[in-house]
Amino acid sequence: SQTIHQWPATLVQPVGSPLSLECTVEGTSNPNLYWYRQAAGRGLQLLFYSVGIGQISSEVPQNLSASRPQDRQFILSSKKLLLSDSGFYLCASHDSGGLGETQYFGPGTRLLVL
Amino acid sequence: ELKVEQNPLFLSMQEGKNYTIYCNYSTTSDRLYWYRQDPGKSLESLFVLLSNGAVKQEGRLMASLDTKARLSTLHITAAVHDLSATYFCAVSRRYGGATNKLIFGTGTLLAVQP
Numbered sequence: 001s002q003t004i005h006q007w008p009a010t011l012v013q014p015v016g017s018p019l020s021l022e023c024t025v026e027g028t029s030n031p032n033l034y035w036y037r038q039a040a041g042r043g044l045q046l047l048f049y050s051v052g053i054g055q056i057s058s059e060v061p062q063n064l065s066a067s068r069p070q071d072r073q074f075i076l077s078s079k080k081l082l083l084s085d086s087g088f089y090l091c092a093s094h095d096s097g098g099l100g101e102t103q104y105f106g107p108g109t110r111l112l113v114l
Numbered sequence: 115e116l117k118v119e120q121n122p123l124f125l126s127m128q129e130g131k132n133y134t135i136y137c138n139y140s141t142t143s144d145r146l147y148w149y150r151q152d153p154g155k156s157l158e159s160l161f162v163l164l165s166n167g168a169v170k171q172e173g174r175l176m177a178s179l180d181t182k183a184r185l186s187t188l189h190i191t192a193a194v195h196d197l198s199a200t201y202f203c204a205v206s207r208r209y210g211g212a213t214n215k216l217i218f219g220t221g222t223l224l225a226v227q228p
Contacts, residue, residue, distance in 0.1 A: 046217075103147065
């Protein structure tokens with residue numbers, strides 16, 4: 001089965017600072033990869049998904065961007081953080097190009113923007 | 115637009131009792147997922163339901179799917195404290211070559227009281 005790593009686990013950043021969150025996946029190849037955000041006490045919102053290296057689709061207009069430099073690496077970035085970027089960021093993987101049985105989630109990064 | 119609604123949003127149960135969480139979705143879906151989230155943690159996959167009439171059981175939890183009614187249920191039998199968590203349902207649709215973007219319900223916070 002696949003394993004998803006995310007770092008850092010927790011991050012406190014000032015408004016206007018840059019951001020880089022990393023996600024790597026083991027135990028699968030050619031996965032679909034996803035970034036979700038969960039605001040406190042809320043459900044999950046899909047931010048970006050990727051079906052392959054260099055292929056990124058954005059779901060909602062926002063201050064963030066994503067990149068996929070390698071098959072099993074997915075990065076979430078921002079040039080200037082906003083207060084509203086605070087939340088719990090979850091990377092997810094769905095193997096076999098999305099045809100695998102289920103979507104697995106990483107441990108998450110908790111981001112607080114002050 | 116695909117929308118997912120869960121009810122109830124909050125459920126306080128006594129140990130040993132049975133109850134059901136409902137998940138309604140607005141348009142045709144390929145798959146229906148149930149996840150569990152413990153406080154401050156990531157999502158754990160519980161069930162994936164693929165077809166009309168599908169039923170899956172694991173321990174005290176049983177999930178079912180009625181695609182005609184666009185309804186899934188998560189039934190809890192003889193609740194125990196360890197089941198206290200937030201439960202999310204999610205549905206996915208395939209768009210062209212990109213697959214399995216999950217749309218989440220709002221979640222049901224389950225608290226099992228002794």
